[in-house]
Amino acid sequence: MQATTTALVGRDADVVRLRELLAVERLVTVTGPGGVGKTRLALDAVVSGGWPVCELTDVDAAEDVPAAVAESLGFSSVDAAVVGIGEAERRLVLDSCEHMVSAAAAVAALLLRRCSRVRILATSREPLHVDGEHVFPLAPLDVPTGDDPDHVRDAPAVRLFVDRARTYGVTLNVDEQTAPALGALARRLDGLPLAIELAAARAPAFTSAEIVEHLDARLDLLERRRAGGPHHHRSLAAAIAWSYERLPEETRRFFTRLGVFAGSFTADIAAAVAAAPEEDRSAVLVHLDRLVAGSLVTVERRTERTWYRLLETLRDFSRDRLREQGELDRIQDRWVDAMVRVATDQVDTLLRTWSLEQYVAIHTLPGQLAQAIRWCLGHDSGPDRAHALFLPLFGILRSANGDFVADLGERLLHRWPDESAPNWAVTAAITATAHVSLGRFTTGAALAERALRVPDPGYAAVVARRALFLCDRASGHDDRALRWVEEGLAEAERLDIPPFHTELQGFHAVALAGVGRFDEALTAAADAHRDAVRQDSRLLKMFTLLTRGSLLALRDDAAGAHLLAEATAMARVVGKPFWVGVGHRSTGLCALLAGWLGDAAEELRRALDVFAGSGDVPEMWVTIRSVAAFLVAAGRDGAARTLASSAGTVPAIGGVDVLRRAVSTRLPVDLDATGPVLPLREAVALARRELAGPPLRAPEPVNRFEREGAVWTLGYAGTTVLLPDxxxxxxxxxxxxxxxxxxxxxxxxxxxxxxxxxxxxxxxxxxxxxxxxxxxxxxxxxxxxxxxxxxxxxxxxxxxxxxxxxxxxxxxxxxxxx
Known part of the structure; x- marks a missing residue:
């Protein structure tokens, strides 16, 4: 959320007091009625502090709150956030907690309990009731009690109205003639900032006295319809309703339909959901301009695009109108249709190219796709829309979000078990991949094989074999892994899906190395990289560089390290923490195999910092296991056993695992001894201490000259190479x-x-x-x-x-x- 550019009026003392509280309290909750300005005050109080904001109005299910909070902090899950933050100082704004108050309270309590230097600023219509919470009640702005011009002029509620009217081109002088109407207006609106801003939007067309007259009529109606409702709520509803009724009929209809959006939206999606059939994009832009001008819709610009949003109070108003008109379900259904079109476009692109722009676009969708899938699960009789919505999630899939994808996929497959349905096989294959990414090999393999048994499974023929390759590769079944990846390559070529083919070429190189065909592996890796360059895909270039570098490092330490450093630098430039971490870890293992223990310690430390910073729990454990191997090579067996026992048996899932295998087969590493088992947070701390220890001396090198299958391992004076038979x-x-x-x-x-x-x-x-x-x-x-x-x-x-x-x-x- 971006702070607005208009001045915060009448809240100077509140801002000072809130900042003082935040300096000493770990949880401060700003409470007050809707429209009182809780969010605006919170954002102004922390405007220079770099506090991330989690907007809970974007969340439609309580179970999604933890993920939303974690994402706002830059982590994949709350558990990952707890580990990644540790003892570091972190701050967070939890906005609009009343939307999911119990779930918000639970996450806040967990963060406060597990991270001693976390501070949270919450906004809610009611307290969270969390231990240590300091409640900051925010009252409406003061209103004048009389009509004296000086008193009216100084009243914060009137100052706000005058200030906002000026932004609409209307200059108001508070004098004996205008003071009575301005004072009455402020009192009619109970000093509520949102209501005052809505009224100010009418200043170009009405005098203050006329605005009061219209509001009086609206309040009389509300009094008759809702005699028992809270007074402040009636005042705000009157202001919203009066602004709403001043809109042209077609814009009113458009505004009410926007109530189905929980978060931000673009003009194109708004057109698909809220526009009438005869309205084109220019008509939609006219509607949006009117709503922005009337303060009914807020606007911000991100990534060179304009995004729109309804404040929660206004969204509630719109949804109420839709319910009254009997249109809520129909428009919600139309929104799902629009999301299906977005999802289909994303999948079509995914099959053609894996560009960085595509990667960014897909990563903005998971929350909305999940919301739309849940709607389908509860309302659709058939699976077509839900399957279509699920498919883009392949683009975000790795171990850090495997649970999220696997859970949605399983719910879908359970709700509609008909294997002959369109896209059932692809949904099953993606779900299988999610299970494999989490180490659930039996479940993942069984589901992938079911997908392959479906007649004409489409590109599930590739995705399922890809999952089976990962499963068998991680399980050590190298011959089967090679078979799956070669079948997948043939299917990818038949279906003409170039990015999948290129990725599988990289996997093919790894699989060939696994069965001792090392020359062919190097050739396959080079071919994969050339294809990635030809497709101009930075994501595939990163992956294929890492694969080539890892394989080459087994023959030529320096040349392999050079390629790995190049891939890591590329990942850093394009902003991909996962690949940055993988690059550092691979470079560290390369250095470990070469006997460069100082370099190995530094690279493994960087990898651990990257994964801890992004909260990628599975990759943290993989890295800790690698640190344990490093400590064995450095002669620190005690710490190595502790870290190895804590990490357990971490399967190497993915294409860039050849160096981890080489460490386990080429170094005198025994990590099977039982040691203490530490929780992740303590294991990370121990690994960091050991990596930052005094200069290390490698043990005497072990000379080797022996054949393993079709590969000879030659080791002498600390240098080891692999040669074909x-x-x-x-x-x-x-x-x-x-x-x-x-x-x-x-x-x-x-x-x-x-x-x-x-x-x-x-x-x-x-x-x-x-x-x-x-x-x-x-x-x-x-x-x-x-x-x-x-x-x-x-x-x-x-x-x-x-x-x-x-x-x-x-x-x-x-x-x-x-």
């Missing part, structure tokens, strides 16, 4: 296993020997195999150098040199025999 490496391994002993060359060549002491004899088949492989490697080296692929070129060069040396030596020995 080859005869030359097998020969070296044979020699190393027999130090000080003579090994006959024919044993290595696996050929017959007639003279035991004569030397090596190569038969023609062996020679042709050597020469064929050398030719292949020379071609591959040229390609790698042309592509500036440092890691690949170095790997090829090593194998080429070894084979050439062996062939020359063997040929020389054969000539000597001859």
């Amino acid at each position: 080859s005869k030359g490496l097998a020969d070296i391994a044979t020699l190393l296993r027999r130090p000080g002993r003579e090994v006959h060359c024919t044993e290595l060549a696996k050929v017959a020997v007639h003279e035991p002491d004569a030397g090596v004899v190569l038969d023609e088949q062996a020679r042709r195999s050597y020469e064929k492989r050398i030719t292949e490697l020379q071609t591959e080296l040229t390609e790698a150098e042309d592509a500036h692929d440092i890691g690949r070129a170095e790997r090829v060069r090593v194998e080429l040199d070894l084979l050439v040396d062996q062939l020359v030596a063997a040929t020389s020995s054969a000539n000597q025999v001859t």
Whole structure:
């Protein structure tokens, strides 16, 4: 919410007192009747303090309040906020709590109890009744008791009316002629700022005396209809109703229909929901201009677009009119239709491109989509609209909001279990992905396989296989993971959905590495990055750079670290905390594998800070597990066991997990020992202390020369590399296993020997195999150098040199025999 540009009149003492309270109290609730100016006072009191604002008028269900509060603080959940804030000083404005008072009170109490330096300023028509709450009752503005011009002129309620009339081009002088009407007007409106501002909007067309006359008539009517209602409420209702009745009929109709919007809206969405069939966009803009001019709608500009909003009191008024006219359900239904069109457009774009603009657009929708889905669950007989509303949520899906997506998806699938319904398979596949992101592999895999059994499942054929790849990859079933991702690639190509195909190419690279096909993995990663560049998708470029960097780091520490740093910088520029954190963690693991413990500590600390700052709880635990591995490598086993036990077994879910696997297989890391189990907040604190500890010395490096499947791991003097299986490496391994002993060359060549002491004899088949492989490697080296692929070129060069040396030596020995 943005503070208005008009001056706050008559509240100087209230602002000073409220600021004094906020300096010493942790929860202050400004209370008072609707229209008294609670929100405006709160915003002015904290205008220079950088307080985020959570507008609870945007929330339509009590269970959504915690998420709304967390989002306003910059976190994915309240639990994440508690951990991320910790002992830091944070502030929050909870606006319009009466809308969801019990839920707001519960969240406020939790934050105050768990975060010792959090301060909350709430606005509500009633107190929250939370321990430690200081209630600040806000009274209406003082009104004059008589008609003396000086007294009337100084009365805050009159000063406000005069000030606001000036903004409409009307200059009012308070003198003996005007003072009686102005004083009567202020008294008629009970000094309520919103009512006064609405009346001031009529100043260009009516004199103060005429405004009083119209208000008297409206109040008489209200007195007869609502004799028992609160006096202040009747005064405000009279002001709203009188302003409303001054509007042209078509604008009145448009205004009442805007009551279905809980939050901000654009002119285009307003046209779809509130305009008459014959009205075009220009007519809608005329309506909005009239409503803004009459103070019935507020306006603000964000991200180069104009957004409109109704204050809660005015929204309530509009919804009451809709109910009286019997139109509320029909217009609410029309709003759902408009949201379906928005959702469909987003999905169409999602299938064509993953641009940063698309990412931002989708992340503005979840709350509204959830509200519309709940309406469908309660009102629709069929699932078509609800499924359409659910599909864009794929664009926001990761572990931090997996619960939100999984819950909505399960409710949808339970409400309409017919698997033949359009989009059922896609809904099931997205829900399955949400379960997998949370580590619920059995549930996720079963649901994804159900989606694949549906005839012609559409792009669920890709999303479901993507979910199954993630599931099997995290579970260690690498062969199945490779199969799923290769099937998904084929489906993505068949369906012509380029961004999905590019992402799956990155996953394919990871899957190939998992089964030991490392050369192919590097090629697949390079292909994925080229596709991302071709699509000009910064999101995909970040992902593919991280994938390439992670794989390359297993061959060439420096080259891999360079790509990872580039990807992290790109994520920081485009403002994606999740990818910034992943980049820092991957760079830290790369440094850990290379033995650069100082760099590893710094990068892991940065990753932990990023995830704690964004409140991404799953990624915090993943990072803590990585810190535990780092501490083992640094010789701090006690703290490592504590962090590992606290994190538990954290599955590596996603494409960029090769470095975590490498740490577990290539370093002497034993994280299975049982230790104390800390809550997340304490585990984060311990990890930070250990990472900020004194300079670290790495233990003596472990030398290795062994084969794992189709990959050889070579480690010496702190440097470790992976190489594909080859005869030359097998020969070296044979020699190393027999130090000080003579090994006959024919044993290595696996050929017959007639003279035991004569030397090596190569038969023609062996020679042709050597020469064929050398030719292949020379071609591959040229390609790698042309592509500036440092890691690949170095790997090829090593194998080429070894084979050439062996062939020359063997040929020389054969000539000597001859």
